[in-house]
Amino acid sequence: MAQKLAGKIALVTGGTSGLGLATAKRFIDEGAKVVITGRRAAALDAAVKGLGAGATGVRGDVSVPADLDRLYETIRETHGRLDVLFANAGGGAFVPLEEVTEAHFDKYFGINVRGTLFTVQKALPLMCAGGSIVLNGSMVSVKGVPGFSVYAATKAALRSFVRTWAVELKGRNVRVNVVSPGTVVTPGYKNELGMTDEQITGLVAQAAAVTPLGRAGTPDEIGKAVVFLASDDSSFVTGAELFVDGGAAQI
Structure with a gap:
């Protein structure tokens, strides 16, 4: 069977664990050469070692412009182009509305929104015609989850970005979509x-009770969905949000 990403150069930000690492593994299995990023050197080195010869790592923080510039200069020097970008790096924390601080707001809008915007913007000079950009959203952007208002708002912003960027990039033949996972346990929890x-066990049980498929998802299931959006299997898909949530946000 032909590999869906054979010969492609892919970047996964936040690729040292969880959804990013699972997606990087899938990309490599489908024939891509993958660059991953992470803020912690030890975790990055371990992830690259686990991924094998198809992977390289560049340490950096997507909320720091100089780190992004260094990342893309490395890709330019090593590969000369970029075919697939999975803008996955992000974070969040449960904080009730009454306790939200300016620091909390600035931290997560800085990483999830500002960081994603400039991750995409700075990638464009390297993106090839026929390329694919996938943002990592979340089903909480359309669900009311107590204590998660700031995180949910950042993910709603990403959905808005995708609608606009799909139009802005149409002349370049670059597609842009967002994958929105449901409850998927990762080290980030x-x-x-x-x-x-x-607490994690309780959350998973609660999610299973309100999800049509009756369970939480796995990182690999998200990775497979991102492969679909990254590959020519989705060649007529752009500006879309793909929920991978067991149906939780659909009912």
Whole structure:
């Protein structure tokens, strides 16, 4: 069977764990050469080692413009082009409305919105005709989740970006879409959200009870959806939001 991304050069931001790492693995399985980013050197080195010869890593933070410039200069020098971008890097935290601070707001809008915008903008000079840009959104952009208002708003902003950018980039033959996962347990639940094992178990059970498919998803299931949007299988798809949520946001 032909590989869906054979010969492609792909970038996955935030590719050291969770959805980013699972997607990078899928990209490599489908024949792409993959560049991943991460803020922590040890985690980045471990991820690259696990991915194998098809992967390289560039340490950096998408909210820091100089890091993005260095990332794309490395890709330019190493590969000369970029075919696929999965703008995955992001974060969030549960904070009730009454407790939201300016620092909390600035942190997550800086990473999720500002960081994603400039990740895409700075990639454009390297993007080839026929290229694909995929943003990592979330089903919470259309669901009311208590304590998650700032995070949800950042993901709603990404959905808006996709609509506009699909029009702006149509003359370049570059497609742009957003994948919106449902409940998928990743290391970020502990590292970013600070949840305990007991809390995670409770969240998964709660999600399963209100999801038509009756369970949480897996990182690999998100990775497969991103491969679809990145490959020619979705050649007539742009400006779209693909929910990969077991139906949770659809009912």
